[in-house]
Amino acid sequence: MAGRPPTTTISKMNADSQFRWLPLAELRERTSIKWRAFEPDVLPLWVAEMDCAPAPAVVGALTDALHRGDTGYPAGTAYAEAFADFAEHCKELGYTGFKIHGWHDGDRRREAKNLLGVRARVGDDMALMIDPACELRTFMDALYVGRACDEAGYFWYEDPYRDAAVSAFGHKRLREKLKTPLLISEHVRGLEQKGSFVVMGGCDMIHADPEYDMGITGCMKIAHLAEALGLDVQLHASGPAHRHCIAAIRNTHFYEQALVGPDMPNAMPPVYACGYSDLLEAVGADGCFPVPDGPGLGVTYDWDFIEKNRTSHHVFE
Numbered sequence: 001m002a003g004r005p006p007t008t009t010i011s012k013m014n015a016d017s018q019f020r021w022l023p024l025a026e027l028r029e030r031t032s033i034k035w036r037a038f039e040p041d042v043l044p045l046w047v048a049e050m051d052c053a054p055a056p057a058v059v060g061a062l063t064d065a066l067h068r069g070d071t072g073y074p075a076g077t078a079y080a081e082a083f084a085d086f087a088e089h090c091k092e093l094g095y096t097g098f099k100i101h102g103w104h105d106g107d108r109r110r111e112a113k114n115l116l117g118v119r120a121r122v123g124d125d126m127a128l129m130i131d132p133a134c135e136l137r138t139f140m141d142a143l144y145v146g147r148a149c150d151e152a153g154y155f156w157y158e159d160p161y162r163d164a165a166v167s168a169f170g171h172k173r174l175r176e177k178l179k180t181p182l183l184i185s186e187h188v189r190g191l192e193q194k195g196s197f198v199v200m201g202g203c204d205m206i207h208a209d210p211e212y213d214m215g216i217t218g219c220m221k222i223a224h225l226a227e228a229l230g231l232d233v234q235l236h237a238s239g240p241a242h243r244h245c246i247a248a249i250r251n252t253h254f255y256e257q258a259l260v261g262p263d264m265p266n267a268m269p270p271v272y273a274c275g276y277s278d279l280l281e282a283v284g285a286d287g288c289f290p291v292p293d294g295p296g297l298g299v300t301y302d303w304d305f306i307e308k309n310r311t312s313h314h315v316f317e
Ligand SMILES: [Mg+2]
Pocket: 131, 133, 158, 159, 186
């Protein structure tokens, strides 16, 4: 029914068994509209309000705050400080660049505030990048965060908003309004499509990945495409093939340690038997990662580990 939340009518016996950890009679005592707006034989199916008891830790934190009279809106700076702490930690390890992956809810103000805070903490001698991974809602949100990138001197601004980073026209318009170079095309597949995207003005830097873009051959073609146009290419993520490609490309900048964070190591399993590592701490004192120099990709695999942990097996012929 229009304007009315979804409801269902069930027997009290079923309702009680559904909420055995928080009896229906207790839920009916709640003061929220969910439990006060309907007849006793109607059980609302709203899910925003939990129908189970909150975890003790949540109860404790809320109770403590109430006892202190601390009931205002939180200032919300802890996240920015945590990001800045991690950027500073990476700098101490030897990294010369730091890329922010923010939040999934597309809050432009939080993203902008955070990127400015990271710059303030690490100073001007560390390259900073931000990749909202298309989570910002609109072009105007992308513009808002991009202006903060301009203010803080970011090295690149990657896949900002929810066109899914495939609109050459949208990003051309964005480039006209920002100083920070745009790195786009992580989600554009194929040499021809990437070529069209950049020629149409959709980006300043092209993205390539030897695992996504038709192998090492495809990745190198994209790198040469960028070079032919007088532009730079950036490789997405990490791995032995990525290191070889980067070592063979003139017009590129950083080796990306993908999706690492405090207490969150690289998600790749330890499949190597030669000491190869993409863990955060594996960076050299010079801020670089070595290129494996053995035959092929230069690494040897720990087949005992692989066989023991294998969950499926595919053969490509
Ligand atoms: Mg990305």
